Amino acid sequence: MNRRDFVRTSALVAGAAMVSPLGFAKAEASMTGKIVTATGAIDPDAMGFVLTHEHILVDFIGAAEASKERYDADDAFEVILPYLQQAKELGCQTFVECTPSYIGKDAALVKRLSEATGIHMLTNTGYYGAANDKYVPAHAYEETADALSVRWVNEWEEGIEGTGVKPGFIKIGVDKESLSEIDEKLVRAAARTHLKTGLTIMSHTGYGIPAHEEISVLKEEGVDAGAWIWTHAQNEKDNAQHKKAAEAGAWIAFDGVNANEKRLLRDVKHLKAMKEYGLLGQVLLSHDAGWYRPGEPNGGKFRPFVDLFETVLPTLKENGFTQDEIDFMTLENPKRAFAIGVKEI
Numbered sequence: 001m002n003r004r005d006f007v008r009t010s011a012l013v014a015g016a017a018m019v020s021p022l023g024f025a026k027a028e029a030s031m032t033g034k035i036v037t038a039t040g041a042i043d044p045d046a047m048g049f050v051l052t053h054e055h056i057l058v059d060f061i062g063a064a065e066a067s068k069e070r071y072d073a074d075d076a077f078e079v080i081l082p083y084l085q086q087a088k089e090l091g092c093q094t095f096v097e098c099t100p101s102y103i104g105k106d107a108a109l110v111k112r113l114s115e116a117t118g119i120h121m122l123t124n125t126g127y128y129g130a131a132n133d134k135y136v137p138a139h140a141y142e143e144t145a146d147a148l149s150v151r152w153v154n155e156w157e158e159g160i161e162g163t164g165v166k167p168g169f170i171k172i173g174v175d176k177e178s179l180s181e182i183d184e185k186l187v188r189a190a191a192r193t194h195l196k197t198g199l200t201i202m203s204h205t206g207y208g209i210p211a212h213e214e215i216s217v218l219k220e221e222g223v224d225a226g227a228w229i230w231t232h233a234q235n236e237k238d239n240a241q242h243k244k245a246a247e248a249g250a251w252i253a254f255d256g257v258n259a260n261e262k263r264l265l266r267d268v269k270h271l272k273a274m275k276e277y278g279l280l281g282q283v284l285l286s287h288d289a290g291w292y293r294p295g296e297p298n299g300g301k302f303r304p305f306v307d308l309f310e311t312v313l314p315t316l317k318e319n320g321f322t323q324d325e326i327d328f329m330t331l332e333n334p335k336r337a338f339a340i341g342v343k344e345i
């Protein structure tokens with residue numbers, strides 16, 4: 001063991017003793033290579049067809065007022081269940097639920113729906129700094145990146161809000177322009193949480209400028225871009241930006257697929273570019289659809305999880321994509337993107 005490794009190992013042991021008597025190093029080691037779902041760890045090969053970015057429930061009220069008191073979980077369950085059953089009939093076997101804390105994350109509801117449908121479902125830890133910080137809790141401004149990371153590592157170690165459900169990834173969000181102070185803090189907290197847990201970081205990002213800044217922050221923190229998913233990459237029109245991020249190792253998520261003609265054309269263009277670059281091995285697809293909306297009659301308008309199966313994948317085939325290429329994006333890439341594992345530089 002050289003000095004650098006020794007220092008790192010000592011720091012890990014010291015950190016583990018501070019955070020939990022069990023120690024995160026041990027917990028992480030036992031999960032390495034697994035997919036962590038709301039009902040437990042599974043092998044990546046058990047994931048099957050994955051919807052990598054969807055929502056069951058989102059509450060837009062804002063961090064200060066977000067609360068599980070704002071809806072009846074039984075009512076939400078009844079409304080959401082048929083949409084998940086429909087997705088399963090169409091071929092979805094694993095569903096990545098991307099609603100973060102303070103905007104409607106409900107780990108108990110995710111677990112209950114997973115048990116009722118037989119779909120593997122993942123939930124997350126982390127805070128959402130997009131939408132002009134409306135969903136960032138007040139304590140995040142006061143606390144350091146390390147303190148936020150301790151909170152998120154604690155959800156990994158102890159489960160989320162007393163449910164025993166562990167996060168399967170880290171979900172953060174940043175605004176459209178250059179990273180603000182709070183957005184940068186969330187990225188650093190996510191990087192430090194990744195190093196302690198091996199959880200992949202999915203960041204609501206959208207555009208190239210913040211995307212490349214996030215990759216730089218991760219690098220400063222010693223985290224490889226392969227631990228990071230550029231969510232909503234479809235919003236960036238310039239394919240060279242996707243190429244640059246993918247070449248750095250990042251996952252590129254075109255996760256707003258839709259049967260709407262304009263969006264179909266947009267996504268076909270992006271995917272053709274990635275194919276031409278030889279980078280389809282780093283692409284993820286999903287709808288960013290759903291969701292039950294607390295405060296609206298009967299949960300409001302719910303967008304079903306169907307367009308990928310019924311319209312988008314057939315359109316890709318018409319545009320020369322092979323079944324193998326589609327399988328890569330929907331079955332193979334998600335296994336590697338979400339498997340637990342520390343990716344250090």
Ligand SMILES: [Zn+2]
Nearest residue numbers: 053055098288
């Ligand atoms: Zn989303």
